[in-house]
Amino acid sequence: MVLPETTSRCITGSVTATHNFEMASYPLLEGMGVGKYVSSSNFSAGGHDWCIRFYPDGATEHYAGNASVYLCYLGQANHVRAKFTLTMLEKQGKVQVTDKGRQEHEFSRVHPDWGFPKFVEKSRLLEPSSSSLLDGGGGYLTIRCVLTVIKPPRTELRKDLVVVPPVELPGHLARALRDGTEDTRSVDVVDMEPDIFELLLHFIYTDSLPPCGDGGEEDHSSAAMQHLLVAADRYGMNRLKLMCEDRLCKSIDVETVTTRYVLANQHDCEHLKNACLEFISSSTEVTDAVVESEGFKHVLASWSLLEKRSGNKVAQK
Template sequence: MDSRSIPEPPHLITPPSLVAMADQRDSAFPAGCCLPKTSSMSLTGSVTGAHDFKVTGYSFLDGMGVGRYVSSSTFTVGGRDWAVRFYPDGATAACLGNPSAFLYYCSRETGVRARFTLTLLERDGKMSQATNSSMKHTFSPTSDNWGFIKFIEKSKLQGSPCLANDCLTIRCVLTVVKQSRTVDADTNSVVVPPSNLHQDFREMLNGGEGSDVSFNVDGQLFRAHRCVLAYRSPVFWAELFGPMRENVARCIVIDDMEPPIFEALLHFIYTDCLPDSCSDGKNAAMQHLLVAADRYGVERLRLMCESKLCEAIDVETVATTLVLAEQHQCLQLRRACTGFMASPNMLGPVMATDGFKHLVASCPLVMKEILDEVSRVWSDQSC
């Protein structure tokens, strides 16, 4: 082997002029001196939302044909409009009869980046592991779509906890990526924590310090603060600070209400949110809480209960829920119940329930509205 040394390549030799410049630079900043510097960062934010799409009468949709679908209402996440479409027999022939599920983009902006899941919910509200994959896609203007050609096998769907009372619910959890922006790193280094006002008020309610009124609800005592109750409820205001306030005892007896419902009412009054015990949206608890909210004029809570009940409508509860909507003038809930009854092949199973008999006995006039809605739906289908 030739042992001659290899000369340094010309492009690695530092010209004397550059060496001199480096010496001048080093002499300008003595050892230990901090160089002036600036910094910046790229910020990429996102907005996440969820939408539950309840599909009723699945057995009647099975066999409707390849490429045919039922669609959710349009919902908004990240300032853009979206919808979920469910194809009971698949979107294309390649699905081999398995259902498909897609996220549809309904806005006009181009290049909208999103990440989403389409997941079946089980009876207890938990997300099924059978359909829990995440997808990414950059959406273009109206009607772009992306999703799962084979959402779930029909054989696995039948008899699964995802199919209850011939209904299934698809939950879409969607994250829309915002446009990136660059900021100077030092312009705002103060981290502001989220508000904890509701936590402080919850501790005030639970601790009872400073309470000046109590309530006896079926033998269970609840301590509270007059000012908080009065400013959150016009009924409590009239009772605690109105003309008859001198006759109000320090311990007020509450009739016709269960302790857990009154406790949930107080929790909302102090924190402006539902307690964890009501987060599952169970129909009976929501009905009682709606009655309590209406009784004390807590309008936001009444509307939240109305919204939860609209989402929980099924064959067994729709009639009793409609009675409740009629008694408390819940127009949106009433419309949702009549629409559910009027949907294809639903009126027959609903009429077989005990709740429907109670509906006919207590609200006979509402039957005309139901029949009018059934007639309208059937007329639209025949067109």
């Protein structure tokens, strides 16, 4: 008994949130004391609560000449990985004043905060109004936090793989195909290339696909597998259809995913359809690349032409 091939997959996700902490009349905060802070409202990201803490006179005596800013984790779990930026906005809202770069930290109950003890020099905030970094005459100060919480990786057994049934036909018919001892009557087969029909006939006699050159069965082109899938669906050869579907699932890329999704939709190939959707949604970069691909544009053009022809037929009636 041959057990089906199985595959597991490690998945790591993330959630990104942005929070702006606005403070009015900053000059009134100056002088409240080292180690004392004002806190933003709590905000949620990745299933955890967070806040921004601003120390007008510095977090410690060592940084008394600076304003300090920290991102504070308010949850109870340990090992919460996050990447974040803390930036002060200019008068016109441009994020350029305090570009400290992106930070990465593992937060926990023991180490709940991480940030910048020397966020900005107090003197830069208390300069004359014409050169001050504060927003307008009201002394507004805005701290922006862009936080990405990385979810713990999880491993799952993929359930969308195609399970190809065991062999249905005995292999001894291969000799008859090879020796040409067949019925001499001819049958016209339309809408099928000779090489595809040869693959189909080989499978009917042997319940397998022939080797392709010296590379073995896996070297059959994706185009051949697509045509063979159509033929298998036409003649109700479910095992062959699933074999083609399985191989097409394993070779999806940006240029082919759109046409394969259309093929899967036309021939009720749920596994291939799901594999295409999973590929497209795997990342924003992949989605954008698919939309810009020639395959996607070709399908859109075909649909547009089909709608136009349908509209003309309706108009003629």
